[in-house]
Amino acid sequence: MLLQNTEIANLFDEMADILEIKGQNPFRVRAYRNAARSLRDVGRDVETMVKKGEDLTRIPGIGEDLAGKIGEVVKTGTFSSLKSFRKRVPRGLVELLRIPALGPKRVELLHHRLGITTVAGLARACRAKKVREIRGLGAKTEEKILEHLASREKVPKRFKLSDAIGFADAIVSELGKVPGVSAVAAAGSLRRCRETVGDVDILATASSAGPVMEAFRRGEGVRRVLSGGPTRSTIVLRSGLQVDLRVLDPESYGAALVYFTGSKAHNIALRHRAMQRRLKINEYGVFRGKRLVAGKTEASVYASVGLPWIPPELRENAGEIEAGEKGKLPRLVELADLRGDLQAHTRATDGRNTLVEMAEAARRRGFEYLAITDHSRRLAMTRGLDPRRLRAQIREIERFNAKRSGITLLTGIEVDILEDGRLDLPDDVLGEVDVVVGAVHSHFGLPRRRQTERILRAMDHPFFTILAHPSGRLIGERDPCDVDIGRVLRRAKERGCVVEVDAQPDRLDLLDSQCRMAKELGVRIAIDSDAHSVLELQNLRFGVGQARRGWLEKGDVVNTRPLAELRKILRATRLR
DNA sequence: GCCGTTTTCGGCCCGACTGTTTTCAGTCG
Secondary structure, eight states, rough: OOHHHHHHHHHHHHHHHHHHHOOHHHHHHHHHHHHHHHHHHHSHHHHHHHHHTTTGSSSSTOOOOHHHHHHHHHHSSSSOOOOOOOOHSSSSHHHHTTTTTHHHHHHHHHHHHHOOHHHHHHHHHHHHHHHSSSOOOOOHHHHHHHHHHHHHTTTTEEHHHHHHHHHHHHHHHHHHHTTTTTEEEEHHHHHOOOOOEEEEEEEESSHHHHHHHHHHHOOTTTTEEEESSSEEEEETTTTTTTEEEEEEEEEGGGHHHHHHHHOHHHHHHHHHHHHHTOOEETTTTTEEEEEEESOOOOOOHHHHHHHHOGGGGGTTSSHHHHOOOOOOOOOOOOGGGGGSSBBBTTTTOOSSOOHHHHHHHHHHHHSSEEEEEEBBTOOOTOBBBOHHHHHHHHHHHHHHHOOOSEEEEEEEEEEBBBSSSBBBOHHHHTSSSEEEEEEOOTTTTTHHHHHHHHHEEEEEEOOOOOOOOSTOBEEEEEEOOOOOOHHHHHHHHHHTOEEEOOTTTTTTTOOOHHHHHHHTOOOOEEEEEOSSSSSSGGGHHHHHHHHHHHTOOOGGBBBGGHHHHHHHHHHTOOOO
């Protein structure tokens, strides 16, 4: 759905890179970058908008000119001014911009003075110590480039949210013990619950910055210190994760938290509002002239520009500011709202705990219900259930529920959606369980039309309850299937079935933008752990984060309902 | 190249750190 947007955004980013290297008007460069970001965030397919003749200039950052260029891309796959600029700038130069310490000025310098046009050429020049001879560059820069080129294969570019949170929590807890520290918190994309995190930003307030900076740079697991000033330091952990620490005055804490939580686009929009009110926002506070007027808390910063506090997950400049202005911010779903979980596995297939262990872990979490949804026979490597074994499990669950142990198990199955859209078990046995979770586990590469029809057909099955991990992506490993998610969600609405946010940290599927689309369509959502062990019930926090990024409220999520109400919803999904 | 309670021209977010400089440009977030 939004593939086309991303492709156009990539072309605009490339144009911005080229213009930057050519030393063009920086504001023109920024216009392309803003437009690219806007396209990625807009949540509507611009290709469709173009074909329907809709007005693209209503998208923020898109004016007459760029609207025309988008039209050109939809028609031809590219736009003519990009093509002519590409001829004037060797393609390799754009790649050089990705190297730390190299920006447009230095790339142009390297090109102009040393004739460098490729990464390989740059590496040769560095080894021959030619780069340090250029005025404005030096030996340190040369070494930094070589070091980066040597290590860039080894280090993953972005970290999964769950991994980054682990590292961040450890550092926050260590820094909290340093004498004189009054507050420590992780900000950045981690706080916004982005599915992956490029680096971690940590803020601290302290009576004196020295000791906390010292503790940070000497901390456990620090591979190297990239920079270290009196108020800011950057380190790289052995895992390759980069972490920034900023130490501030308590009076600035809220302003700094806003600033370093981002997103960048959200902050820019806030500063625009501040400018209109003749205020200035920076990481130290909100200022009228030189006078500090707010900044101790986040709420004070937002209040200074006439807004309520905005939850971090919404801070993407994707409508949250307008919603805040009108008092229409969503009351986002919270982890504590969940009363149960509708996808979990046991040792019957590929889970690591028994049905009773899973039930007790869910009860300890305070859950009222848990659906047991092991795999179906098609997934042979998990020893998927055939009708006989599924019926045996149903009996086992009935016996468990008869004991009234403080939690109710729902019977279920995660049934494979076959290549042609049929389900992997016969209708009669599917009719015997409470929850039929349909999932694609094979033929991920079908062309869009067939993949979409396959899922639609499966959802039309009379006993279909929940569509599991609809895109099938595995973060960093497998791209999403080519599915028309808009069609799938519209059908789910008509059909009355539920669509899942799978909370596994490498799935987080539905994607955030798709959650928002689902909400707008009024599709019912389940946030499921997809736990394969008792520990993995904790995944739910990531699913809730994803749902919050998609603006979902308690009322949108079926497993916030008490059991009796949930049962009604489940029964209503059955077409016979 | 975008945008508008500063409205069709003239602005455009802003501060920290590094490396190279000898007072600052470039990069980064």
